[in-house]
Amino acid sequence: MAKKQEKIEYVKNGKRLDGRKVDELRPVKMEVGVLSNADGSAYLEWGQNKVLVGVHGPKEALPKHKQNPYKGLVRYTYRMATFSVPDRKNPRPGRRESEISKVSGEALEKAIFLEKFPNTAIDIYVEIFDSNAGTRVAALTAASLALADAGIPMRDLVCAVGVGKAGGEIILDLNKDEEDAPDAVDIPIAIMPRTEEIVLLQMDGLLTKPEWNKAVKLGIEGCKRIYEMQKQALRKKYAEAEQEM
Amino acid sequence: MDNEIQAVAPQEGAKAEHKKKMIVVPGDLVTEERKKLGQHVFIEDGKVYSDALGITYPDSEIAYVVPLAGVYIPQRDDLIVGIIERETVKGYMVNINSIYPSYLSADKCRDVLQKASVVSAKVDAVNEINEAELFDVRVFYGGEILSVNPSKVPRIIGKNGSMLLVLKEGTGCNLLVGRNGWVWIKGGDVKKLADAIKLIESEAHLDNLTVKVEAFLKGKKVN
Numbered sequence: 001m002a003k004k005q006e007k008i009e010y011v012k013n014g015k016r017l018d019g020r021k022v023d024e025l026r027p028v029k030m031e032v033g034v035l036s037n038a039d040g041s042a043y044l045e046w047g048q049n050k051v052l053v054g055v056h057g058p059k060e061a062l063p064k065h066k067q068n069p070y071k072g073l074v075r076y077t078y079r080m081a082t083f084s085v086p087d088r089k090n091p092r093p094g095r096r097e098s099e100i101s102k103v104s105g106e107a108l109e110k111a112i113f114l115e116k117f118p119n120t121a122i123d124i125y126v127e128i129f130d131s132n133a134g135t136r137v138a139a140l141t142a143a144s145l146a147l148a149d150a151g152i153p154m155r156d157l158v159c160a161v162g163v164g165k166a167g168g169e170i171i172l173d174l175n176k177d178e179e180d181a182p183d184a185v186d187i188p189i190a191i192m193p194r195t196e197e198i199v200l201l202q203m204d205g206l207l208t209k210p211e212w213n214k215a216v217k218l219g220i221e222g223c224k225r226i227y228e229m230q231k232q233a234l235r236k237k238y239a240e241a242e243q244e245m
Numbered sequence: 246m247d248n249e250i251q252a253v254a255p256q257e258g259a260k261a262e263h264k265k266k267m268i269v270v271p272g273d274l275v276t277e278e279r280k281k282l283g284q285h286v287f288i289e290d291g292k293v294y295s296d297a298l299g300i301t302y303p304d305s306e307i308a309y310v311v312p313l314a315g316v317y318i319p320q321r322d323d324l325i326v327g328i329i330e331r332e333t334v335k336g337y338m339v340n341i342n343s344i345y346p347s348y349l350s351a352d353k354c355r356d357v358l359q360k361a362s363v364v365s366a367k368v369d370a371v372n373e374i375n376e377a378e379l380f381d382v383r384v385f386y387g388g389e390i391l392s393v394n395p396s397k398v399p400r401i402i403g404k405n406g407s408m409l410l411v412l413k414e415g416t417g418c419n420l421l422v423g424r425n426g427w428v429w430i431k432g433g434d435v436k437k438l439a440d441a442i443k444l445i446e447s448e449a450h451l452d453n454l455t456v457k458v459e460a461f462l463k464g465k466k467v468n
Contacts, residue, residue, distance in 0.1 A: 028432075058316060066373065069374055111271075113287075113296060118374040120344055148271050150397065152316030153285065153296035156272030191321055194272045194294075234270045234298055238313065238450055 004223060010167025010181055017177055023218060025161070025173045025225060030142070030233035032149045040150025042141035042233075047175060048132035051139050053146040054125045061121035072117035076105030078139055080128040098135050105188050107160075107200040115152040122152060133176040135186045140200065145173040145230055149237075157230050158199060160190035162224035163215045165207060170214045172222045189219040193227040196220060255265035265290065265304050269295040275308050283309025283334060299396075300450055302369040305351060317343045317425045319377035325424030327379070335447065339364070341427040342392070344429050347377035354382045363390065363429060365421055381435075389430030389438055395426035397449040401442060408455050415462030437462065 011022060020026070026047030036043035038054035045051075056135065061067045078101045082089050105124070126139045137160035144158040164174045166181035179186055183211030191198050207215060221224070269275060273418060275293045282288070285297040286308050298343060299312040317363055319325070319341065327339040327347070336350040337358055345356075349366060358364065363386075366379035393401065401422050402409055413420065418433030430438060443460055 037385055039316075057344075117344075148298045149314065151297055151312050153288070154271035155294075155296065157270060192272070222332075231270050231273075235268055 008181070010166065010178060011169040016171065018175060020173075023221070023240050025222060026175065027231055030145060030217055030229055032145055032233050032237050038146075040146045040148070042149060044138055044143045044144035044145070045244040046134065046141075046217060047173075048130055049138045051135065051142045052127045053128065053139065053142040053144070055122065055146040055150040055152070056125070058117040058120035058152065059123070059149075061119060061213040064169050066156070067119040068116050071114040072112075072119075073110065073121040074105045074109045074114070074124065075121055075145070076101045076108065076124045076126070077105060078126045078136070080135070084128045088117070100139075102109055103202070104136060104140050108143060108147065109194055110156055110197070110199045111144065111156055111158050112147065112153045113155065122147075125212045133179045133186075134175055134188070136160075137162050138189050139191065141226055141230065145233060146217065148234055156191055156192035156194045157227060158225045159193055159226040159230055160188060160200060161219055161226055163187050163189060163201070163218040163219040163222065164209065165205065165215070170191045170211055170218060173187075184213075187215055187219065189216065189223065191220060191223045194225050197222060227245065233234065246297055258282055265302060265325065267301050267303055269310055270298050271285050275301050275310065276303065278308075280306065283307045285310035285312050311399075315396050316322045317341070319343055319347060319371050319425070320344070321368055321371055323368045323424040324365065324367065325379075326363070326365050326421060326424040326427040326429050327425070329360055329364065329391075331360065332358075339366070339375050341377065341379075341396070342423075342427050342449075343375070343377070345375040345377070347379055348360055349382060351377040353380040356382070356384050358382075359383065362453040363388070363421065364412070365429065376395050385421075385429055388429055389435065391428040391430060391442060392429060392444055393426050393442060394449075395424070396447045398422060398426055400449040400454060401428070403455055408445070408458065411455055411459050411462065412438060415441065415459065 005014035029045040031043045034043045035054050040055040042053045058072055060072050079095050080089055082091050124143050128135050140160040155243040162174050164187050165185040174242050185207055187203045248342055269387055273295045275295050277292050286293050287296050293308045295310045295417040297312040297360050299310040301310045325341045329337050330340045337349045341347045360412055365383045367381040369378045369380040371377050372468040416434045416438040417432045418438045421429045
């Protein structure tokens with residue numbers, strides 16, 4: 001007989017397990033230009049998540065048969081460190097990592113003016129040092145900062161956030177405990193904030209139509225808050241110039 | 246050499262006149278007015294947006310953004326410093342610090358060049374995949390090459406070559422600044438020049454740079 005599980009209240013009096021409101025983000029810290037040997041780089045802490053991104057390129061795409069004379073390639077590599085999860089993670093890239101690399105790379109492709117760089121490749125290396133749900137959105141946010149730092153022409157920054165459901169409530173930026181809820185729904189969402197064009201959207205779990213509408217609205221609102229932080233982080237690097245104005 | 250400096254300098258000329266600055270990130274609005282388009286901007290729904298992290302000048306007649314980083318993409322009439330990489334049947338492949346290869350026809354070059362020869366050249370044409378064809382070649386003997394960020398080159402030249410003049414007088418170096426971010430230097434106090442250029446690079450987004458560099462060079466002289 002299965003052990004009777006104690007029912008957890010994920011939202012109580014408008015507060016969540018970690019004391020946040022339903023539409024509140026975890027504390028986010030962003031820093032740009034942290035790696036000297038990369039063309040662009042960014043470090044991001046999002047709650048317990050720790051992400052380091054390095055961008056190399058645009059550079060000649062090799063092997064040569066991968067080159068496209070009409071546009072550049074984006075090669076996004078998402079990797080989780082062995083010590084990023086409670087148990088040791090096998091360092092071999094698995095199904096999950098390959099998939100996240102693919103969808104995140106495609107999300108950034110939408111934002112970059114790739115047609116300006118024929119026959120080239122832009123390498124983006126993402127390393128997750130610590131994870132606590134929502135690493136792919138943290139990685140995407142940091143990667144877009146690193147791309148801007150590398151001086152790669154973009155239509156817009158890409159900002160991402162996770163939304164979902166836990167304990168029957170639609171909440172913003174789920175942490176690991178909430179993601180493990182029995183009725184949990186997790187929706188990573190990435191947009192280009194100026195046009196609100198969605199460049200990444202995944203979902204596992206089930207939602208009703210009103211819940212879905214509420215979740216997407218909340219997600220876009222969260223993304224815009226992340227966007228403001230991204231702008232601040234980029235400007236901080238040139239804070240001196242701002243003072244001169 | 247002075248003619249060549251003049252050829253590059255006017256690009257900077259327009260910039261220094263505008264006092265008001267604005268830092269923009271990719272996707273930021275540069276202007277809603279109808280303006281001529283310069284570099285690193287794009288139009289969407291009739292509005293002009295920035296495509297790079299950089300500085301823009303709202304009072305300028307041309308909407309453009311000076312990026313704070315980036316790779317060198319050759320453009321027509323650029324004066325560049327290059328190194329001969331390889332000899333082909335009819336010319337040379339030249340390394341011009343770009344991600345794309347560039348070609349120099351032997352017909353357009355009086356001297357016989359060798360691998361690793363240092364040359365200055367102008368960009369004659371750029372094709373649709375950003376490969377440059379060079380002409381107007383001069384060969385340099387001796388000296389050394391300094392590498393700087395290509396987007397900072399206009400500041401190293403200064404308005405009408407003012408910064409170049411300060412650098413030349415302050416260090417006694419003979420130098421040629423290529424638009425591709427390579428600076429050829431010979432003679433004089435090379436170390437001091439390298440320090441001065443490093444200063445320009447790190448403070449390229451600030452005002453009154455010529456005055457600062459002048460003071461820096463003089464300060465070193467006293468020591």
